[in-house]
Amino acid sequence: MTDYRRLRVALLGAGAVGSQVAALLRQHADELADRAGAHLELVGIAVRDIDAPRETDLPRELLTTDADALIVGADIVIELMGGIEPARTYLLQAINSGADVVTANKALLATHGPEIFDAADQVGAEVYYEAAAAGAIPIIRPLRDSLAGDRVQRIMGIVNGTTNYILDRMDTEGAEFADVLADAQRLGYAEADPTADVEGYDAAQKAAILASLAFHTTVPLEAVHREGITAIDKTMMDAARHAGYVIKLLAVCERLTDAETGESISVRVYPALVDRAHPLASVHGANNAVFVQAEAAGNLMFYGAGAGGVQTASAVLGDVVSAARRHIAGGVGVGESTLANLPIVPVGRVTTRYQITLEVDDQPGVLATVAGILSDGRVSIATVEQTVAGEDARTARLEIGTHKALEQDLSETVDRLAASGVVERVVSVLRVEGD
Amino acid sequence: MTDYRRLRVALLGAGAVGSQVAALLRQHADELADRAGAHLELVGIAVRDIDAPRETDLPRELLTTDADALIVGADIVIELMGGIEPARTYLLQAINSGADVVTANKALLATHGPEIFDAADQVGAEVYYEAAAAGAIPIIRPLRDSLAGDRVQRIMGIVNGTTNYILDRMDTEGAEFADVLADAQRLGYAEADPTADVEGYDAAQKAAILASLAFHTTVPLEAVHREGITAIDKTMMDAARHAGYVIKLLAVCERLTDAETGESISVRVYPALVDRAHPLASVHGANNAVFVQAEAAGNLMFYGAGAGGVQTASAVLGDVVSAARRHIAGGVGVGESTLANLPIVPVGRVTTRYQITLEVDDQPGVLATVAGILSDGRVSIATVEQTVAGEDARTARLEIGTHKALEQDLSETVDRLAASGVVERVVSVLRVEGD
Numbered sequence: 080m081t082d083y084r085r086l087r088v089a090l091l092g093a094g095a096v097g098s099q100v101a102a103l104l105r106q107h108a109d110e111l112a113d114r115a116g117a118h119l120e121l122v123g124i125a126v127r128d129i130d131a132p133r134e135t136d137l138p139r140e141l142l143t144t145d146a147d148a149l150i151v152g153a154d155i156v157i158e159l160m161g162g163i164e165p166a167r168t169y170l171l172q173a174i175n176s177g178a179d180v181v182t183a184n185k186a187l188l189a190t191h192g193p194e195i196f197d198a199a200d201q202v203g204a205e206v207y208y209e210a211a212a213a214g215a216i217p218i219i220r221p222l223r224d225s226l227a228g229d230r231v232q233r234i235m236g237i238v239n240g241t242t243n244y245i246l247d248r249m250d251t252e253g254a255e256f257a258d259v260l261a262d263a264q265r266l267g268y269a270e271a272d273p274t275a276d277v278e279g280y281d282a283a284q285k286a287a288i289l290a291s292l293a294f295h296t297t298v299p300l301e302a303v304h305r306e307g308i309t310a311i312d313k314t315m316m317d318a319a320r321h322a323g324y325v326i327k328l329l330a331v332c333e334r335l336t337d338a339e340t341g342e343s344i345s346v347r348v349y350p351a352l353v354d355r356a357h358p359l360a361s362v363h364g365a366n367n368a369v370f371v372q373a374e375a376a377g378n379l380m381f382y383g384a385g386a387g388g389v390q391t392a393s394a395v396l397g398d399v400v401s402a403a404r405r406h407i408a409g410g411v412g413v414g415e416s417t418l419a420n421l422p423i424v425p426v427g428r429v430t431t432r433y434q435i436t437l438e439v440d441d442q443p444g445v446l447a448t449v450a451g452i453l454s455d456g457r458v459s460i461a462t463v464e465q466t467v468a469g470e471d472a473r474t475a476r477l478e479i480g481t482h483k484a485l486e487q488d489l490s491e492t493v494d495r496l497a498a499s500g501v502v503e504r505v506v507s508v509l510r511v512e513g514d
Numbered sequence: 515m516t517d518y519r520r521l522r523v524a525l526l527g528a529g530a531v532g533s534q535v536a537a538l539l540r541q542h543a544d545e546l547a548d549r550a551g552a553h554l555e556l557v558g559i560a561v562r563d564i565d566a567p568r569e570t571d572l573p574r575e576l577l578t579t580d581a582d583a584l585i586v587g588a589d590i591v592i593e594l595m596g597g598i599e600p601a602r603t604y605l606l607q608a609i610n611s612g613a614d615v616v617t618a619n620k621a622l623l624a625t626h627g628p629e630i631f632d633a634a635d636q637v638g639a640e641v642y643y644e645a646a647a648a649g650a651i652p653i654i655r656p657l658r659d660s661l662a663g664d665r666v667q668r669i670m671g672i673v674n675g676t677t678n679y680i681l682d683r684m685d686t687e688g689a690e691f692a693d694v695l696a697d698a699q700r701l702g703y704a705e706a707d708p709t710a711d712v713e714g715y716d717a718a719q720k721a722a723i724l725a726s727l728a729f730h731t732t733v734p735l736e737a738v739h740r741e742g743i744t745a746i747d748k749t750m751m752d753a754a755r756h757a758g759y760v761i762k763l764l765a766v767c768e769r770l771t772d773a774e775t776g777e778s779i780s781v782r783v784y785p786a787l788v789d790r791a792h793p794l795a796s797v798h799g800a801n802n803a804v805f806v807q808a809e810a811a812g813n814l815m816f817y818g819a820g821a822g823g824v825q826t827a828s829a830v831l832g833d834v835v836s837a838a839r840r841h842i843a844g845g846v847g848v849g850e851s852t853l854a855n856l857p858i859v860p861v862g863r864v865t866t867r868y869q870i871t872l873e874v875d876d877q878p879g880v881l882a883t884v885a886g887i888l889s890d891g892r893v894s895i896a897t898v899e900q901t902v903a904g905e906d907a908r909t910a911r912l913e914i915g916t917h918k919a920l921e922q923d924l925s926e927t928v929d930r931l932a933a934s935g936v937v938e939r940v941v942s943v944l945r946v947e948g949d
Contacts, residue, residue, distance in 0.1 A: 216814060375827055380818065381814075382817070408845040408846045419548070
């Protein structure tokens with residue numbers, strides 16, 4: 080066996096991902112040593128409770144509740160605790176003690192990324208976080224390195240497995256949101272408290288990370304517009320299918336160019352209509368995919384499992400090998416390049432196409448009234464379809480596809496439609512993405 | 515403007531990719547400087563003939579025929595000449611003079627990779643080659659870095675745009691090979707001499723590079739089994755469609771585990787049947803995609819443009835930025851990890867499923883004879899469909915789907931079928947990949 084140098088690896092957290100990382104580090108020790116050019120010696124695993132029940136058997140002598148002591152003298156620290164504190168304090172402590180750090184903590188990076196990257200820059204350490212953006216899908220290196228010489232124009236990502244699972248089953252089975260959610264919870268695809276997933280908080284954190292990388296700028300989580308999928312129902316799914324679309328929860332990161340105001344970006348998470356022929360429409364179940372449009376490279380897509388303990392562990396271990404190689408090679412770490420300082424526009428200033436479904440009185444002149452309100456609101460109609468909706472045939476349903484319109488105009492126009500007297504109900508207003 | 519250090523960049527070659535790289539380096543100079551942390555100063559472009567006509571305007575004062583002089587003192591050398599010599603000599607010269615090198619030269623890496631990587635290792639330089647494996651698709655960093663902590667089991671790649679374009683049009687239009695090829699040549703999708711593409715040489719070079727990376731082992735080009743697509747005709751396309759498949763030219767890199775002989779790999783390029791529901795079946799036109807199955811990460815797919823001057827230039831520039839960042843950071847380059855030394859098995863020892871199409875005499879007992887020959891040859895039948903083939907109804911067509919069989923057994927069995935007297939013609943024998 081090759082006589083490699085030993086690197087001390089400290090693991091913080093032994094949950095679903097952490098326990099898999101610990102297991103793989105030990106199972107594949109020789110192979111990892113060959114790849115990293117160093118023995119990766121797992122010197123300890125910091126946990127809150129040594130006696131807590133765990134899925135995977137971990138050597139008891141490695142478990143400790145003293146994370147501070149474990150971090151001292153570690154060459155590589157892997158943070159898989161999740162949450163903001165104490166994860167933030169430990170990561171900063173690790174960086175300042177000279178370790179390279181690996182983390183899968185999207186909440187922490189989306190809220191305290193600049194602080195952590197600055198700390199690493201100060202000491203020439205590097206922060207690795209491939210597992211924080213789209214689980215096992217390698218997306219960080221492609222964005223940070225492979226596309227560093229290109230200009231990313233847009234990212235559309237399905238970055239939350241739980242919501243994709245729910246929407247996919249609603250689409251394919253015609254089921255209602257609440258029923259599929261209950262099922263997803265029973266099957267382990269959704270948490271007991273599903274808020275972080277179904278309200279788009281998880282996707283928003285990932286969107287902030289992806290946009291920062293893609294546009295080389297700092298994206299605070301507060302600047303990400305966020306809507307969840309709890310309002311999506313069978314009626315909207317059916318209407319989407321009828322019009323040739325599928326509803327997906329998308330993280331959209333977009334570069335906007337304005338002749339007067341220059342460049343800015345928009346980062347937003349919401350359920351949107353995607354054409355059935357678009358590659359993102361074929362992403363089923365709990366899978367994730369990130370579709371990237373770059374000026375020179377054209378369209379790229381990265382597809383794979385977005386979550387899962389062992390899948391995420393793969394991304395973490397790739398980072399550990401990279402950190403080890405850099406540790407051996409010497410030199411300072413590659414800092415984040417976030418010099419662009421692009422302004423982030425509110426969602427009201429974004430333009431997209433829309434699909435509006437209305438229930439209207441079925442009487443002469445209604446379509447003319449609706450069309451007039453849209454036109455007055457600077458919303459141009461691309462397609463319109465009227466069908467009988469109510470059982471008593473007193474109401475009709477209008478499906479209106481718009482040309483690109485400013486979100487603010489659209490939103491004000493919909494308010495005016497709702498108050499117009501001829502519209503009984505605004506059934507749904509959904510953006511169309513991916514043209 | 516930030517006061518960055520200057521790095522001297524030398525470009526060898528000003529063809530479709532080279533001229534785009536030169537243009538983008540100058541167009542995006544400020545942005546690239548921010549990302550790389552250094553001014554990337556294009557100090558010269560080595561060409562064979564300064565007065566040759568070029569698609570893109572290049573500043574004449576940068577053009578030189580003296581590559582040797584250009585390489586001396588360059589921090590980063592970009593080799594986009596193609597071919598083995600003088601590209602090999604220049605690359606080695608650049609490495610030995612202390613430069614980091616970027617190349618898109620798959621032919622060179624597939625044949626002289628170890629020599630070049632060793633030379634870089636000796637001096638602590640790094641070789642970047644994202645554009646050599648799948649054009650603009652970021653696949654090198656995901657395989658080398660992101661999946662470094664995982665075990666890749668299999669890669670199935672559509673890595674040649676020309677052949678995918680031809681096969682896709684044959685599939686969707688029911689056209690014949692020769693007609694689509696002629697059309698592809700007229701449209702610029704195929705070279706005047708299409709041999710490198712349609713005979714699978716280009717794909718074989720890429721397969722060697724991908725397999726080396728994925729399995730951390732050295733894969734000589736001679737060890738790659740290679741078949742082209744010139745024998746694929748409309749009849750085979752129709753039979754494939756009828757059976758629920760599409761024919762794709764695949765680069766398959768597979769890890770084989772045998773209880774007795776241990777681990778080995780197989781690397782092969784051939785037209786194969788892919789289930790229509792497989793993500794690779796939806797890769798249309800001249801696009802490429804690399805499907806990766808890894809032990810922990812599960813299934814991943816990377817999709818995008820496989821060729822094109824500006825697309826490939828994106829990958830090259832990403833490498834240039836990486837090389838610059840490393841140059842600034844200091845430390846030695848990350849060498850290739852090829853310590854596994856896995857044996858490469860000949861294609862005869864590979865097992866896959868097969869789809870066999872036969873024209874047989876339409877008389878009693880023929881199916882029994884055919885089934886007997888298959889069974890004697892250790893080829894187990896999964897599905898069989900008999901239809902009338904000849905216009906005089908003297909012959910019938912047999913479509914046989916096999917279970918997994920050893921290529922050597924299958925091939926001997928097909929020979930026995932052909933010589934059996936009851937088989938008029940072996941219409942086609944195609945492997946099925948991607949189960």
